[in-house]
Amino acid sequence: MTTIKKIYLGKNGPLVSKLGLGCMRMSPVWGGPANDESESIATIQIALDNGINFLNTGDFYGSGHNELLVGKAIKGRRDDAFISVKFGAIFYNGQWIGMDLRPTSIKNFINYSLVRLGIDTIDLYQPSRLDNSVPVEDVIGTVADFIKEGKVRYLGVSEITSEQLRKAHRIHPVSALEIGYSLAERQIEKDLLPTAKELGIGVVAFANTAEGLLTGDMKAPLPTNDYRNHFSRFQGDNLVKNLEKVEVLKSLAERKGITPTQLAIAWVNIQGDHVMPLVSMSRRSRLPENMKAMEISFSADEINELNTHFSVGAILGGTYLQR
Numbered sequence: 001m002t003t004i005k006k007i008y009l010g011k012n013g014p015l016v017s018k019l020g021l022g023c024m025r026m027s028p029v030w031g032g033p034a035n036d037e038s039e040s041i042a043t044i045q046i047a048l049d050n051g052i053n054f055l056n057t058g059d060f061y062g063s064g065h066n067e068l069l070v071g072k073a074i075k076g077r078r079d080d081a082f083i084s085v086k087f088g089a090i091f092y093n094g095q096w097i098g099m100d101l102r103p104t105s106i107k108n109f110i111n112y113s114l115v116r117l118g119i120d121t122i123d124l125y126q127p128s129r130l131d132n133s134v135p136v137e138d139v140i141g142t143v144a145d146f147i148k149e150g151k152v153r154y155l156g157v158s159e160i161t162s163e164q165l166r167k168a169h170r171i172h173p174v175s176a177l178e179i180g181y182s183l184a185e186r187q188i189e190k191d192l193l194p195t196a197k198e199l200g201i202g203v204v205a206f207a208n209t210a211e212g213l214l215t216g217d218m219k220a221p222l223p224t225n226d227y228r229n230h231f232s233r234f235q236g237d238n239l240v241k242n243l244e245k246v247e248v249l250k251s252l253a254e255r256k257g258i259t260p261t262q263l264a265i266a267w268v269n270i271q272g273d274h275v276m277p278l279v280s281m282s283r284r285s286r287l288p289e290n291m292k293a294m295e296i297s298f299s300a301d302e303i304n305e306l307n308t309h310f311s312v313g314a315i316l317g318g319t320y321l322q323r
Contacts, residue, residue, distance in 0.1 A: 004051040004291060007273055010175035011200025013154060014123065016082050018269070019294055020054035021047045022206060022280035026069055027062030028094070034065060035282040037072075043284045044073035048080045050291065056178075056204070056278055058086035058128060059113050067116035075118060084124040084204070085113050086158055086178070101127055101134040103142040110151055124176060126156030136167050144172040156204070162195040169199050176202045178278070180319070183249065183267055183310040184210035184233075184242075190312070197274060205271075206278040209264045211319060213242060216250045216260035233317030241316055248309040258296060262289060266296035267306060 005018045026040035044055065055074070057066045067085070074081045087109045088101050106127075113122060125146060127139050146152040157168050158178040168174055177196045179188055185207065196203055209215050211228055220239045228234040233242065246260070253263040268277045279290050298306075 004294060006051075007202070007276065009054075009124075009154070009202040009204075009276070010173075010274075012173075013175040013202060014082060016054045016276070017052045018273075018276055019052055019291065020056055020084075020204060020276050020278040021052050022056045022278045023066055023070055024056070024058065024061050025280045026282045027066040029061050029066075029091070034062060037069065039284065040069055040282055041073045043281055043287065044070065045077075046284050046287060047281075048074075048077065050287065052287075052291075053080060053082045054084065054204075054276065054278075055081050056084045056086075056206075057117075058089070059109050059116075060087075060089045060091050060128070063091065064112065064116050067113055071116055071118040078119060082123045083117060083119065084126070084156065084176075084178075085117075085122050086126050086128040087113070088127045088129070099129065099131045099133060101131070101139045103134075103138050106139070106142045110146060114151065121150060122152050124154045124156045125152040126158050126176070126178060129159040130157070130164050130168075136164060137171055140168045140171040147172070160192075162191040165192065165195055165199070165201070169201065174199070174201050176204050178204040178206060180207040181205035181268060181271075181275075182208050182210045182214060182264060183306060184213055184315040185319070186310070186312045193271075197272070201274075203272075203275045204278050205268050205275055206280070207319070208268045208277050208279060209261055210315070213315070214246060214249060214260055214264040216246060216253070218243060218246070231317065231319045233315065233319050235317065238317040245309060245314060248305070252302060252305060256296070256302075258293070259289060262293035262296060265290060265293035266298070269294055269296075270298065 006015045007018050009016045026035050028034045057070050088099050090098050090100050125143055143155050154175040155172050156176040212218055250260050253260045265277050
C-alpha cells in the first residue's frame with residue numbers, strides 16, 4: 001500500500017499529508033447534479049484511512065452542500081482530518097457573480113461553516129481570492145481575529161499576486177497559498193512561487209490536470225453543456241492545438257507505464273517538499289491511482305522533455321483563474 005508522506009504546511013505550520021483531497025466536485029458548484037452522497041462520504045473516509053488528512057472545501061461549494069458532506073464524513077473522527085475552508089465567492093443559480101470580503105460578511109460566513117461542518121475550529125481558513133474590493137488589512141485582519149478567538153488555527157490565501165501575498169504575510173503569518181498549478185499553468189513560477197518559498201509558505205496546488213486537459217481523455221469539441229466551454233482554453237482552435245500538446249504527455253505516460261493523470265500529479269508533486277498536489281476526487285476508485293502518482297519520479301531527460309513541450313505559454317487560452 002502507498003504510504004502518503006507528511007509535510008509541514010509552511011514554516012512552523014501544521015503537519016499534513018503531501019497529497020490533499022479536493023472535495024469540490026462532490027457538490028453541484030456549477031449548477032450540475034451532486035454526486036452520490038454515500039460514495040462521496042466513503043471517498044473521504046477511505047482517504048482518511050490511508051493517511052490523506054488534508055480536506056479542502058469552500059462555503060460556496062454547492063451553497064453549503066460540500067461543508068455538510070464533509071461534516072458527515074468526519075463525524076466521530078475530527079482528529080483524523082485537517083479542514084481547509086475557502087470563503088468569499090458568491091454564486092447565484094450556479095453562476096459566479098462576485099466576491100464579498102467585508103469583515104461583517106466573513107464573520108457571518110465562518111459561523112455558518114462551523115455549524116455545517118459540525119466543528120469548533122477550522123484548521124485553515126482563506127479568502128478564495130483578493131479582488132481589491134476590501135482592503136487586504138481588513139480581510140486578513142478578520143481571519144487573524146478568528147485565530148485569536150480560537151475559531152481558526154491557520155491563515156491561508158488563494159489565487160493572489162506576489163505583492164498581495166507579501167502584504168498579507170506582513171499582517172499575519174500565512175501558512176499556505178492555494179493556487180492553480182500544472183504543466184499547463186506555469187506562469188506563477190516567475191514570481192508567485194519564489195515569493196511563497198522565500199516567505200516559508202506552503203503551496204497547495206489545485207487543478208493539476210488543468211480542468212481535465214491533461215488527463216488524455218478530452219476530445220474536441222466539448223459537449224455543449226460542458227462548463228469548460230466558457231473558458232478560452234477549451235474553445236475552437238485553442239482546444240485543438242492544446243490537445244496536440246497533450247499527445248506528448250500521453251506518449252511519455254505510456255512509456256513509463258502510468259496514466260497521463262498520474263504523470264500530471266507526479267510532476268506537481270516533485271516541484272518541492274513545500275508543494276502539495278490537491279486532487280479532486282468524488283469516487284473511492286480514484287484513490288489508488290492518485291496515491292500511486294506520489295511515488296513516481298522522472299529522469300533528467302523526461303523533465304527536459306516536459307519542460308520543452310509545456311513551457312510557459314505553450315498552452316493557449318485562459319481558465320477561470322482569469323475571471
